[in-house]
Amino acid sequence: MFKKLPHTYVIIFSLIIISAIAxxxxxxxxxxxxxxxxxxxxxVNEIVPNSFHNVEKQPQTxxxxxxxxxxxxxxxxxxxxxxxxxxxxxxxNQTKAIDVxxxxxxxxxxxxxxxxxxxxxxxxxxxxxxxxxxxxxxGAIFGMSEETIAFVIIFVPLAISMGYDxxxxxxxxxxxxxxxxxxxxxxxxxxxxxxDIAGIxxxxxxxxxxxxxxxxxxxxxxxxxxxAKKIKKDPKKSIMYEEDNYWRNNExxxxxxxxxxxxxxxxxxxxxxxxxxxxFNIYVFINFSSFNISEYSLVFLSLxxxxxLVFGYFSLRxxxxxxxxxxxxxxxxxxxxxxxxxxxxFTQIAALFFAMAIASGVALGKxxxxxxxxxxxxxxxxxxxALVVGLASGIIIILExxxxxxTFLNAVATSIDGASKVEAVSLMYGFQSILNAIITxxxxxxxxxxxxxxxxxxxxxxxxxxxxTAFHIGDGFTNLITPTSGVLIGVLGIxxxxxxxxxxxxxxxxxxxxxxxxxxxxxxxLFNIPNF
Numbered sequence: 001m002f003k004k005l006p007h008t009y010v011i012i013f014s015l016i017i018i019s020a021i022a023x024x025x026x027x028x029x030x031x032x033x034x035x036x037x038x039x040x041x042x043x044v045n046e047i048v049p050n051s052f053h054n055v056e057k058q059p060q061t062x063x064x065x066x067x068x069x070x071x072x073x074x075x076x077x078x079x080x081x082x083x084x085x086x087x088x089x090x091x092x093n094q095t096k097a098i099d100v101x102x103x104x105x106x107x108x109x110x111x112x113x114x115x116x117x118x119x120x121x122x123x124x125x126x127x128x129x130x131x132x133x134x135x136x137x138x139g140a141i142f143g144m145s146e147e148t149i150a151f152v153i154i155f156v157p158l159a160i161s162m163g164y165d166x167x168x169x170x171x172x173x174x175x176x177x178x179x180x181x182x183x184x185x186x187x188x189x190x191x192x193x194x195x196d197i198a199g200i201x202x203x204x205x206x207x208x209x210x211x212x213x214x215x216x217x218x219x220x221x222x223x224x225x226x227x228a229k230k231i232k233k234d235p236k237k238s239i240m241y242e243e244d245n246y247w248r249n250n251e252x253x254x255x256x257x258x259x260x261x262x263x264x265x266x267x268x269x270x271x272x273x274x275x276x277x278x279x280f281n282i283y284v285f286i287n288f289s290s291f292n293i294s295e296y297s298l299v300f301l302s303l304x305x306x307x308x309l310v311f312g313y314f315s316l317r318x319x320x321x322x323x324x325x326x327x328x329x330x331x332x333x334x335x336x337x338x339x340x341x342x343x344x345x346f347t348q349i350a351a352l353f354f355a356m357a358i359a360s361g362v363a364l365g366k367x368x369x370x371x372x373x374x375x376x377x378x379x380x381x382x383x384x385x386a387l388v389v390g391l392a393s394g395i396i397i398i399l400e401x402x403x404x405x406x407t408f409l410n411a412v413a414t415s416i417d418g419a420s421k422v423e424a425v426s427l428m429y430g431f432q433s434i435l436n437a438i439i440t441x442x443x444x445x446x447x448x449x450x451x452x453x454x455x456x457x458x459x460x461x462x463x464x465x466x467x468x469t470a471f472h473i474g475d476g477f478t479n480l481i482t483p484t485s486g487v488l489i490g491v492l493g494i495x496x497x498x499x500x501x502x503x504x505x506x507x508x509x510x511x512x513x514x515x516x517x518x519x520x521x522x523x524x525x526l527f528n529i530p531n532f
Contacts, residue, residue, distance in 0.1 A: 008499040012391045012483050016067050019395050020060040023402025028057045030406045036197075046197060049455040052410040060402050067394030075393040077346040078146070078486035079386045082493065083379040084350045088357035089153045090378020091371065095364050097324035098157060100259070105158065124162050128228060129221055131155065132176035136217040139180025142340055143187040145479070146487050148174040150335065150353065152494045154328075160247040164231050165238040166495045167505055171224045174491045175480060179220040182476020182517065183213030190446060190472045197450040198457075198464045205465045205531040212473070212520045219516060223509055239501050246496055259319040262363075266320045269363035270312050273327065276355070281305045293341050304333065324360050331356045385493020389486040396484060399438060408435070409452065416456050421525040424460045425470050428453055429521055432474030433514060437482040445475060465532040466524040473517040481510050 032051035072079060092098065109123040118126065135151075138144035156169030184191045186203055195202050231238050238244065262270075281301055284291065288298065308330055315322040331352060338344035338352065361371035399405050412431040416424050432449065439445055449471060457467040479485050483499060492502055524532050 006500075008388055008483070009391060011499070012388065012395070013064075015483065016064050016391075016394050016398055019398040020064045020402070023057070023398065023404055024059045026402075026404040026407055027054055028403040028407065029054045029410060030403060031409065046451045047409070047449075049451055052406060052413075055403055058401060058403050060398050063398060063401060064394075067397050068391055070397045071393030072390040074397060075389050075486050078389050078490060081146070081149070081346050081350050082382050082386045082389065082490050084354055084357075085150060085153075085494070086380075086382025087375035087378035088353040088360075090381060091357045091364070091366075091374045092324060092328060092360045094374060095321055095324040095360055097321045097328060097360075098154065100319075100321045101325045101328070103161075124164075124228075124232070125225060127162070128168070128172060128225060131172045132179075132221050132224065133217065135173050135176035136180035136183070136213070136220070138336075139177035140183045140185040140187060140213050141180075143181060143190065144177045144339070145181060146346065147335060147339060147349065148177045149487060149490045149494065150332070150349070152491050156495045157247055160244060162232075163235065164228050165235065165240045166244050166247065166497055167238070167240055167502075168224065168228050168231065170491060170495050170497065170502075171227075174488075175220065175224070176217075178476055178480045179217050179513075180213065181479070182473050182513070183209065183216045184472040184476070185209055185213050187472070190475050191468065193446040194450050194468045194471050195465075197446060198454045198468050200464050200468070205469075205529075208524070208529050208532060209469070212469075215520065216513065216516065220509075220513065223512070239504055240497060243496055243498070243501075259321055262316040262320050262323060263365045265365035266316060266323055266363040269327075269359045270316055270323065272362070273359050274309055274312065277305050277308055277330075291342065297341055301337070304330075304337070320363055320365075324363050327356055327359050327363070382493060385490055388483075388489045388493065388499070392484045392486065392489055396438060405438070409449070413452055413456060417459065419460060421460060421462050421466075422522060424456060424462050425466050425521060425525050426518065428456070428467060428470040429474045429518055432471055433478050436475055436478045438484060440479055440482065440485045440487075446471065462525055463532050466521070469524055470521055473521060477510055477513045477517060481506050 029052055032048040032053075034046060034048055036046050109127070112118040112123050135144065135148065138147075151173040152170060155172045156166045159169030159172065160166065181187060181190070185206060186192075191209075192202050195204065235241060284293075284301060285298060308326075311326055312323065315326045334352060335344075335349055338348055342348070344352075357375060358371065361374065366374065412427060416427045419427060432445070435445065435449070450468070453467040453471060454464060456462070457464050480488065481503060483489065488502075489499070492499055523529065
């Protein structure tokens with residue numbers, strides 16, 4: 001079925017053409033929208049219920065050729081982030097720090113196999129379970145999504161070195177975060193906004209959502225473990241076997257690596273990085289009142305700064321690679337801290353990795369000109385993925401300019417009217433899953449759909465919590481396969497997985513999870529669940 005699929009660019013451009021054809025057939029229409037401030041103080045443009053009206057048709061013709069350019073205008077943050085990330089990790093890779101880190105981790109795993117319990121369970125299995133649980137929790141608690149792009153470059157080489165393939169590496173971080181995003185325990189970007197707009201207490205109903213998250217996560221992990229076991233037994237069964245030669249050829253890359261002593265540049269990098277971290281700490285202390293953080297967070301930041309100063313000093317005494325590995329570790333730590341405490345977005349995260357690139361280049365002993373050349377090489381390597389993101393965004397541009405998205409919204413609202421509770425919540429879930437394949441932003445869809453879902457729920461007697469649950473579960477799974485997801489395309493680009501091969505592997509899993517999500521949704525309207 002999937003053996004003769006065309007190039008990713010061809011598939012996406014075909015979807016643009018199909019979308020343009022739809023603008024000629026589907027009647028154009030719009031809902032009225034109003035700017036509303038929710039109880040939490042968030043400003044959203046929500047749909048005015050029962051305000052749908054037909055408008056003059058806007059059929060798209062030559063616009064299919066401008067959609068590529070407009071797609072770049074629509075998704076500049078993801079595209080710029082990919083290019084910066086490519087440049088940053090290209091420089092870091094020159095230090096061989098990741099190679100040393102992977103080899104050290106595998107060596108540590110072999111030592112653990114001496115213990116019966118680890119040998120029985122399998123160190124590799126424990127690693128997959130632990131990492132996937134961690135990233136699923138990140139997705140469920142603070143909506144980790146775009147941030148997973150930065151982790152792919154770490155877990156794909158690790159998975160290859162453990163005897164798996166690049167798909168397992170992507171599953172460990174990206175897919176796991178997607179499962180958590182759907183399970184949604186405290187995710188402020190979907191659950192929080194949706195509940196706020198629906199008029200119910202934010203993050204209420206956490207008991208059942210915790211149950212859903214556990215079921216979704218563990219079934220997802222079980223599926224990945226089964227696949228990983230098959231690939232471990234016979235790597236040639238992987239559809240990525242040929243493409244993974246890029247990683248596999250470097251599987252024993254640490255064999256020829258001589259640990260380099262810290263040079264003058266490494267010491268300068270340590271000093272400059274230490275100064276930057278201390279200044280950041282002081283800045284947070286001075287502006288403490290403007291940040292929504294506790295005093296415990298200040299203590300944590302101080303301890304984090306102290307840890308870098310101490311471990312940085314001792315890593316200098318070991319090797320340049322160990323210091324660069326420490327730079328990477330603290331970059332990841334500050335990414336998580338920044339997202340959780342300071343609500344960092346692409347701008348701040350990109351700045352963090354750009355700083356990592358400079359620190360790594362200086363530690364390697366490169367001149368500013370040499371660092372610049374290396375950065376450009378890495379950005380070139382990521383250009384293909386960036387182009388796909390721009391092209392995929394063109395699909396949304398065509399649908400929006402053709403003014404047919406609201407027509408689909410009105411159609412589902414009309415079809416739900418008069419349905420039973422189970423039918424109503426099932427239609428909400430199904431429509432959200434389909435719309436999610438077109439518009440991947442959870443925040444945008446919450447403002448678009450929840451006012452309408454709220455009215456429908458009140459009309460047919462569906463609990464508002466059930467409507468919110470239909471929204472956030474439907475917002476998770478199709479993000480893992482739709483070509484309009486800039487995050488997915490970015491992840492696949494870094495992992496060097498062709499989109500067509502990802503679809504070939506993922507479609508069965510996504511189908512299973514969509515059905516599971518529906519089964520978990522039904523009890524919310526049939527039984528008296530606490531806080532629902």
